[in-house]
Amino acid sequence: ETGVTQSPTHLIKTRGQQVTLRCSSQSGHNTVSWYQQALGQGPQFIFQYYREEENGRGNFPPRFSGLQFPNYSSELNVNALELDDSALYLCASSTRTGANGELFFGEGSRLTVL
């Protein structure tokens, strides 16, 4: 059973550029959530995808968007990057049924915006 994998692990962008981060969910998981973790802060919920549709969104502007694919993998897209977007972006997968619905986190993609 493979865990949650994210790519790329590190990347550097400049203000105004666009970025796409990718996530492969754990085998058997159909729900993907994305979190942003700024340095020294706890993760903040961005949005969740279930069955290829957005199923909940946190307090993030529309330039943060996502996709979920039929194989349950997911992408996070951020347009018009700002310096404050520099953070660790965490993907977490889970099931909607089952005993706990525990979130399994990947190791994250660290984005630096210059």
Added chain:
Amino acid sequence: QKEVEQDPGPLSVPEGAIVSLNCTYSNSAFQYFMWYRQYSRKGPELLMYTYSSGNKEDGRFTAQVDKSSKYISLFIRDSQPSDSATYLCAMSVNSGYSTLTFGKGTMLLVSP
């Protein structure tokens, strides 16, 4: 006022000490309470999960929830250097773990 408050530390203790980590929260609708451990450059991993008030024990770890005081705790007995990590409290309103509100995390350092 943030929804979840957590002292960022660092908290330094000698090996074998009992560690107490705490969070307070303001949203009385939270019903599900979790503790995650995050090692440097890694994603968070779930340590403890508690529904509503009460205690839960798992090995060296004990989680306590006091909803009347809006206060949760994690106790680590016989702390080990391998426990050195950032501990994040998290909570949610609805069942399951999907939409979590996290604290800032407390950095714990256990010295041999």
